[in-house]
Every structure is written in structure tokens, then in C-alpha cells.
Amino acid sequence: MVETNNTIGFIGIGVMGKSMTQNLLNAGFPVQVYTRTKEKAQSLIDKGAIWCESVAELAQGADVIITMVGYPSDVEDVYFGEDGILNNAKEKSYLVDMTTSKPALAEQIYAESKTRGLFALDAPVSGGDVGAQNGTLSIMIGGEKQAFQDLKPIFEVMGSNIVYQGCAGAGQHTKLCNQITIASNMVGVSEAIVYAKKAGLDPSKVLKSITTGAAGSFSLSNLAPRMLKEDYAPGFYVKHFIKDMTIALESAKDMGLLTPGLALSLELYTELAEQGENDSGTQALIKLFEK
The missing domain is CATH 1.10.1040.10 (N-(1-d-carboxylethyl)-l-norvaline Dehydrogenase; domain 2)
Structure with a gap:
């Protein structure tokens, strides 16, 4: 099970991602952040988040990597790019894509992660900016059940309705x-x-x-x-x-x-x-x- 001393890397500091990251900081987790525009993350950096200059740098230093980006193409770049998560994450790291994306892409990330000794979950959310701010998001999770159970303390910081839906892709569906x-x-x-x-x-x-x-x-x-x-x-x-x-x-x-x-x-x-x-x-x- 993940402990509060495990480092979380958060990629994508948008309308919802910023509040989700803030809640993780408030809960006492060490948090590293990366987004395309550093200014978007500045308020989090001021409150203790560690800025990373690239996806690769973040992946190399985090125990749990959460992504909340815009489009499936962004998810592909972040995970499968040469300097992406899969090529740089430490063995036995947890990868959690909270972007709303394609179920087939979630299955692809899961399969590739498994060959590299990584644990991948798809965990899209609902609840908008209000739910993100209040930590009351609905989180829908696909992947291996043990990985879900290991990360449940993290999900409970960000959401109040947390449901394991089944195998990889089930969260996206x-x-x-x-x-x-x-x-x-x-x-x-x-x-x-x-x-x-x-x-x-x-x-x-x-x-x-x-x-x-x-x-x-x-x-x-x-x-x-x-x-x-x-x-x-x-x-x-x-x-x-x-x-x-x-x-x-x-x-x-x-x-x-x-x-x-x-x-x-x-x-x-x-x-x-x-x-x-x-x-x-x-x-x-x-x-x-x-x-």
C-alpha cells in the first residue's frame, strides 16, 4: 500500500488537475509536477510542489505517476514518447491515467506497463471543478484490483465515490x-x-x-x-x-x-x-x- 512518504508525480495542471494536486499536497504527500506551461503550476510550487523540467525527470523520481492531460494524442505522447513515462519510470511504479481517453489506449498502456514491471490503472473522473476542489470526485477505475487497492489512499484524497470497475479499459468505458x-x-x-x-x-x-x-x-x-x-x-x-x-x-x-x-x-x-x-x-x- 502507498504511504504518505511515497512521491507522487502529477502531469497536467489544468482546471481540475490543479485542485487535485493541491489536495494531495494538503494530505501530506510529496508531490512533483510537470505541465507544458510552468506558470500554471506556480501556485502549487509556492505551496511545496517540486517542479520537474520534463516528463522523463518526473517519471524517474516518482513512485506514483498521475496524468491528467487533454486528448488521447497527449496521453500517447506522455506515455509512449521517447522521453515519456514508460521509458523512464522506475520498476514497480504505479501509473494512473485520469484523462478521459480511449478504452483501447488504456488497454495498450496496461499491456506495455506489465512487460516493464509497472502497474497501470485507467481512472477517469467526474465532478468538474467543484468536485476537484472539494475532493469529492467520482473516480472510475480499471486495471488490476491489487493495484487499485494499493492506491486507494490516494484516490480517497481526490474523490468520495471511488469504484473499481474491472480490467484495463473498464474505467474509461x-x-x-x-x-x-x-x-x-x-x-x-x-x-x-x-x-x-x-x-x-x-x-x-x-x-x-x-x-x-x-x-x-x-x-x-x-x-x-x-x-x-x-x-x-x-x-x-x-x-x-x-x-x-x-x-x-x-x-x-x-x-x-x-x-x-x-x-x-x-x-x-x-x-x-x-x-x-x-x-x-x-x-x-x-x-x-x-x-
């Missing part, structure tokens, strides 16, 4: 289920708020009535109020949601599944991105319905 659910839900939330306004209702009062009923969801409770305030700052970027939905749609097609709700949501978010909202939060979807 579960996260895609999560994104498929959110995709249609965000369309419904946007339509409901616009409907309330058109009906002459106070949408904030409407939310009080429906968030605790059968319509209740994270999006309705946390993102709908941001819509009303016209607060489109990213808890989760439109561009990253498009990436997730694209992966989910491709995976569904590979399995012969029809996902019309997912397809519609992807179409709408793509239109939103084309209107310059790529770096907005997913709640910006309401802009399409208000026009």
Missing part, C-alpha cells in the same frame, strides 16, 4: 457512460431554462422546484445556476466535452449501438464551438437555445 448521460441531460437543462423564461416564470424558482425532484442531476443543480448568472467560465471545457463525446460515439459505433441523444448533443456542441465557445464551460450550450 464507465466514464464514457457518464458522458453519454450528461450529453442529453445538458440539452434538457438548456431547453428547460429557456422554456421557463418564455413562459414568464422566474427560472431560479423553477430550479428550486425541479432540482430535488425526478429531474434532479448534477448539471441541473450546479450548471443551471451558472447559466442564469451568464457565468460561462469553464468547470469543464466545451472542447474537452466534444472530445469525450466523439470518443463515446466512436466506441458505441464499434459495438453496433445507436446513440441518437449523444449524436444530437455532439452536433449542438460542435455548432457552439464553431461560434467561438471552445474554451467556455459546457453550460454555454444555453446560448444556442436563447438565440
Whole structure:
């Protein structure tokens, strides 16, 4: 089992990664960090995180390496590049990819890790910026169960709903289920708020009535109020949601599944991105319905 004196390396200090790293520091773990832009990590460095100049340097010095990057192509570069994790990690290190990525890529990382005496888990998360800040993320984990059990103390620092889903790739498949659910839900939330306004209702009062009923969801409770305030700052970027939905749609097609709700949501978010909202939060979807 991992102890608090084991060094954690965290790669990818974005909206969620920064808070997740901060929670690990608060829990007493020695933490090394690397991200493409050092300035993004400066507040963590000021609070005790050790800056590494490269992925290779971080991998060589960490017992547990966590990655939280943008796209599957970034995951491939970070793990399989010449100066990447797999070529530089110490034997018996734990590798945890918390990026939402392709299940097949998670399986590939797991298989290659095993040949090198490394333990790999795919552990994507849900909960957005609020969940990352509060350490209440939902964490969905695939890989060997013993490795999951060894790292459970780390997961418990970052999340409150931690579920081992099965073999390599199972965490990613579960996260895609999560994104498929959110995709249609965000369309419904946007339509409901616009409907309330058109009906002459106070949408904030409407939310009080429906968030605790059968319509209740994270999006309705946390993102709908941001819509009303016209607060489109990213808890989760439109561009990253498009990436997730694209992966989910491709995976569904590979399995012969029809996902019309997912397809519609992807179409709408793509239109939103084309209107310059790529770096907005997913709640910006309401802009399409208000026009």
C-alpha cells in the first residue's frame, strides 16, 4: 500500500488537475509536477510542489505517476514518447491515467506497463471543478484490483465515490457512460431554462422546484445556476466535452449501438464551438437555445 512518504508525480495542471494536486499536497504527500506551461503550476510550487523540467525527470523520481492531460494524442505522447513515462519510470511504479481517453489506449498502456514491471490503472473522473476542489470526485477505475487497492489512499484524497470497475479499459468505458448521460441531460437543462423564461416564470424558482425532484442531476443543480448568472467560465471545457463525446460515439459505433441523444448533443456542441465557445464551460450550450 502507498504511504504518505511515497512521491507522487502529477502531469497536467489544468482546471481540475490543479485542485487535485493541491489536495494531495494538503494530505501530506510529496508531490512533483510537470505541465507544458510552468506558470500554471506556480501556485502549487509556492505551496511545496517540486517542479520537474520534463516528463522523463518526473517519471524517474516518482513512485506514483498521475496524468491528467487533454486528448488521447497527449496521453500517447506522455506515455509512449521517447522521453515519456514508460521509458523512464522506475520498476514497480504505479501509473494512473485520469484523462478521459480511449478504452483501447488504456488497454495498450496496461499491456506495455506489465512487460516493464509497472502497474497501470485507467481512472477517469467526474465532478468538474467543484468536485476537484472539494475532493469529492467520482473516480472510475480499471486495471488490476491489487493495484487499485494499493492506491486507494490516494484516490480517497481526490474523490468520495471511488469504484473499481474491472480490467484495463473498464474505467474509461464507465466514464464514457457518464458522458453519454450528461450529453442529453445538458440539452434538457438548456431547453428547460429557456422554456421557463418564455413562459414568464422566474427560472431560479423553477430550479428550486425541479432540482430535488425526478429531474434532479448534477448539471441541473450546479450548471443551471451558472447559466442564469451568464457565468460561462469553464468547470469543464466545451472542447474537452466534444472530445469525450466523439470518443463515446466512436466506441458505441464499434459495438453496433445507436446513440441518437449523444449524436444530437455532439452536433449542438460542435455548432457552439464553431461560434467561438471552445474554451467556455459546457453550460454555454444555453446560448444556442436563447438565440
